Amino acid sequence: MSNxxxxxxxxxxxxxxxxxVPIALGYFAVxxxxxxxxxxxxxxxxxxxxNSFLNHASAGEYAVYSMxxxxxxxxxxxxxxxxxxxxxxxxxxxLSQRVHPDTPMIHRIGIGFxxxxxxxxxxxxxxxxxNPYYCxxxxxxxxxxxxxxxAIGIVAGGILPLRIVSAFSVxxxxxFLACIMPAARNNRVVAITIICCFILSYLATVLPxxxxxxxxxxxxxxxIVISTVVAILFxxxxxxxx
Amino acid sequence: MSNYFYxxxxxxxxxxxxxxxxTVFRKxxxxxxxxxFLFYVPYVTLAVMTFPAMVNATQSKISGVLALVCGTxxxxxxxxxxxxACICCAVVFISELIIL
Numbered sequence: 001m002s003n004x005x006x007x008x009x010x011x012x013x014x015x016x017x018x019x020x021v022p023i024a025l026g027y028f029a030v031x032x033x034x035x036x037x038x039x040x041x042x043x044x045x046x047x048x049x050x051n052s053f054l055n056h057a058s059a060g061e062y063a064v065y066s067m068x069x070x071x072x073x074x075x076x077x078x079x080x081x082x083x084x085x086x087x088x089x090x091x092x093x094x095l096s097q098r099v100h101p102d103t104p105m106i107h108r109i110g111i112g113f114x115x116x117x118x119x120x121x122x123x124x125x126x127x128x129x130x131n132p133y134y135c136x137x138x139x140x141x142x143x144x145x146x147x148x149x150x151a152i153g154i155v156a157g158g159i160l161p162l163r164i165v166s167a168f169s170v171x172x173x174x175x176f177l178a179c180i181m182p183a184a185r186n187n188r189v190v191a192i193t194i195i196c197c198f199i200l201s202y203l204a205t206v207l208p209x210x211x212x213x214x215x216x217x218x219x220x221x222x223x224i225v226i227s228t229v230v231a232i233l234f235x236x237x238x239x240x241x242x
Numbered sequence: 243m244s245n246y247f248y249x250x251x252x253x254x255x256x257x258x259x260x261x262x263x264x265t266v267f268r269k270x271x272x273x274x275x276x277x278x279f280l281f282y283v284p285y286v287t288l289a290v291m292t293f294p295a296m297v298n299a300t301q302s303k304i305s306g307v308l309a310l311v312c313g314t315x316x317x318x319x320x321x322x323x324x325x326x327a328c329i330c331c332a333v334v335f336i337s338e339l340i341i342l
Binding site: 063 | 257259275281286287324326328330339
């Protein structure tokens with residue numbers, strides 16, 4: 001395990017921390033508004049921090065707070081979590097193809113636990129095998145932003161000027177662009193796929209029917225449908241490497 | 243007390259979802275379709291989550307569109323995650339100073 005990667009554990013973790021900074025900023029903005037919502041349903045700071053550390057997913061945490069607010073059953077809580085976080089099954093499967101076959105179970109679970117939309121994107125974006133220490137570094141800094149944002153949102157929601165929150169809120173999307181555009185430049189299929197995704201995703205928010213579905217579920221449906229169609233039309237890699 | 247149980251239930255379910263495929267699929271998947279599908283998944287998911295959400299996240303749609311355009315150009319020229327994110331934030335902040 002130790003000699004799969006050319007860099008040391010510490011270097012990998014530091015690199016993860018560095019790449020995690022914009023994610024942490026974006027999470028701060030997102031979780032800040034989650035904190036304001038948490039307070040409304042009677043969740044305290046400690047509970048907010050624990051929830052942010054363990055669940056670290058915007059839709060997932062939103063689900064927790066709305067279930068608490070609605071006084072739902074624990075079964076409903078479990079099903080809701082499954083639905084809003086189902087896309088992580090896909091992401092974890094994609095990552096499973098990029099971890100070294102000798103990766104021990106504990107690191108597999110660790111890499112799995114670190115998965116969020118954004119951390120998945122940067123971890124998979126690294127060439128070669130997924131380095132667990134890179135994942136942990138990126139996780140530590142971004143979950144710090146996530147927990148801090150939640151805590152401050154609960155304690156002092158409404159203090160940060162709206163301008164700052166508005167500017168922070170695009171940090172996440174800037175990162176997404178940085179993950180997908182270089183590939184679009186090198187691969188025409190990816191470029192056209194991205195444009196189609198933008199159009200279909202926009203239509204999904206305005207067309208009757210699908211626009212009623214929650215954002216998380218819409219993401220899953222669009223991801224599965226578009227990826228299936230593109231994978232059938234344009235298999236990748238074009239030639240088998242065996 | 244019950245708030246903790248809600249959090250615990252959600253944490254248990256989301257951790258299983260996150261870790262299960264990584265622990266079950268221990269060998270490379272050979273199927274061409276599955277491999278292609280998994281290759282496209284990250285780009286599709288991220289693209290779907292970026293638009294139109296990015297434009298709706300800001301106070302003004304105009305600043306969101308400007309950030310999308312500037313971020314795309316910066317990312318196209320291989321700028322780092324951090325730089326692209328900063329550019330987007332700066333574009334929103336400055337354009338909202340002007341238009342709002």
